[in-house]
Amino acid sequence: MKTINLLAVLVGSLCIGACSNIDERTTASGSVDYLEHKTVPPLKVPADLTAPPTNNRYAIPSLGSNDAPQLVGKALSVASPRLVIPLVSGSHVEEGSKQAKVLFDQINDNEPLEKTIWDTVLAYLELNNIGVDSFDKENNELITDWVIDRQEVDNGWLDFSSDYIERARKFKLSLELAPHGRTAALHSSMIKYIDENREDLIDSINPIAKRTDEVNFINYIIAEYDFGIRLERSERIAKIREGFSSEMGFNPDGEAAFLVDAEYADAWPRLQLVLRKMGFDVVDLDQSSGLLFVKYNGPEESWFSGWFSKDELSLDEDDYRLIVQKVGDKTSITFKDIENEAFTAQQVTEIFPTFSEYMAANDLDI
Incomplete structure (x- = not known):
C-alpha cells in the first residue's frame, strides 16, 4: 500500500513539473481579471454636501512615451532583469x-x-562560429551574422524524446571612444529577430526579452575579454620567470650598458628580481621614466656563499642608480653611480657575467 502511495506522489510530481515551463516561471501567477476592470468614475457629491477628503496615494500612473503598453497581465515578466x-x-x-x-578602461x-x-x-565570434555581416572600423560598428539559438522542447512527461526550436538574431556592436x-x-543592440516560424518579429518582440538577449550577448564578450587578459597575464608571468638572454652593448645615448632580449614591460619586473639576487635593494623606482635607485649590500649570505665567484661584484657597498630604456624590441639597462655617471666599459664587463646569469636563470627564486 505504501509503495502505491509513493508511486502516486511521484506521478503527481511529474505531472506538475511537466505542466510548468520557462514562460510560466517568469510570469506572474494568479488571475489577471483586473485587466477587465473599468476605471471608476469620481464620486459625485450633491452641491449641498461637503466632499470627503481624498488623495492620490494609490493612483496608477499613466504610461509614458517609452513604456510598452503590451506588457500587462501574462505578458509582463516578473523575472529579475539581466545585468551587465x-x-x-x-x-x-x-x-x-x-x-x-x-x-x-x-x-x-x-x-x-x-x-x-x-x-x-572577433575572437569570441570566431570561437562560437558566428560570422561577421559587416565591420566598419572607421565608425567602430560591427554587425554579426545570424546568431542561432536552439532551445529544447519537451514533448510531454510520458514522452522522453525532445524536439528543438531555433531562433535567429543579429546584433550590432558599437564602440564609443572617449x-x-x-x-x-x-x-550591444539586437537589430533582427526571426522566430521558430521564420517570421521577422524584431518590431514586436517583447522589450524585456530583447534587452535580456542584448545583455547576455555582451556578457559573453566580457567573459571572453576577461579570459584573454588572464591568459595573457599568466603567459607573461611564465615568460618573465623563464628569464631572458642579454649581451653587452650601448644605450641610446651611447653609454656602456646591458642589452636584454625582452620588451621593456617584461624586462622591468624581471630586473627587480635580478637586482635582489645580485645583492641590491631597490630604494625607489619610477617605471614611467625607467629610473631605479638602488643600494648595493653585497652578495646574499647563505651556507653556500662563496662557492660561486659570480656572487662577488667589484662594487663598493654604496648607492647607485639604473636607467632602463627601450631599444627597438630590446631593453637597455645602464648602471650609474650616485653622481649620475655611467659605469665604464670595464665596470660593465666585470659585472656582466653575474647579471647575465641571473637574468637568464629559469624560474628565478627570490
Missing part, C-alpha cells in the same frame, strides 16, 4: 543605465584600447 557583469579589471557600468553597455599600454576590444569581439582614448563604451 563587468568582470574585467577596469570595466564598469553606468549607474541607472538600461542599455546593454559596458565601459572599459585602458589597462594594456602595448596597443590601443579599441584594438584590444575589437580583437576580443576623447582621451583611454576609456571606451561597448554597446
Whole structure:
C-alpha cells in the first residue's frame, strides 16, 4: 500500500513539473481579471454636501512615451532583469543605465584600447562560429551574422524524446571612444529577430526579452575579454620567470650598458628580481621614466656563499642608480653611480657575467 502511495506522489510530481515551463516561471501567477476592470468614475457629491477628503496615494500612473503598453497581465515578466557583469579589471557600468553597455578602461599600454576590444569581439565570434555581416572600423560598428539559438522542447512527461526550436538574431556592436582614448563604451543592440516560424518579429518582440538577449550577448564578450587578459597575464608571468638572454652593448645615448632580449614591460619586473639576487635593494623606482635607485649590500649570505665567484661584484657597498630604456624590441639597462655617471666599459664587463646569469636563470627564486 505504501509503495502505491509513493508511486502516486511521484506521478503527481511529474505531472506538475511537466505542466510548468520557462514562460510560466517568469510570469506572474494568479488571475489577471483586473485587466477587465473599468476605471471608476469620481464620486459625485450633491452641491449641498461637503466632499470627503481624498488623495492620490494609490493612483496608477499613466504610461509614458517609452513604456510598452503590451506588457500587462501574462505578458509582463516578473523575472529579475539581466545585468551587465563587468568582470574585467577596469570595466564598469553606468549607474541607472538600461542599455546593454559596458565601459572599459585602458589597462594594456602595448596597443590601443579599441584594438584590444575589437580583437576580443572577433575572437569570441570566431570561437562560437558566428560570422561577421559587416565591420566598419572607421565608425567602430560591427554587425554579426545570424546568431542561432536552439532551445529544447519537451514533448510531454510520458514522452522522453525532445524536439528543438531555433531562433535567429543579429546584433550590432558599437564602440564609443572617449576623447582621451583611454576609456571606451561597448554597446550591444539586437537589430533582427526571426522566430521558430521564420517570421521577422524584431518590431514586436517583447522589450524585456530583447534587452535580456542584448545583455547576455555582451556578457559573453566580457567573459571572453576577461579570459584573454588572464591568459595573457599568466603567459607573461611564465615568460618573465623563464628569464631572458642579454649581451653587452650601448644605450641610446651611447653609454656602456646591458642589452636584454625582452620588451621593456617584461624586462622591468624581471630586473627587480635580478637586482635582489645580485645583492641590491631597490630604494625607489619610477617605471614611467625607467629610473631605479638602488643600494648595493653585497652578495646574499647563505651556507653556500662563496662557492660561486659570480656572487662577488667589484662594487663598493654604496648607492647607485639604473636607467632602463627601450631599444627597438630590446631593453637597455645602464648602471650609474650616485653622481649620475655611467659605469665604464670595464665596470660593465666585470659585472656582466653575474647579471647575465641571473637574468637568464629559469624560474628565478627570490
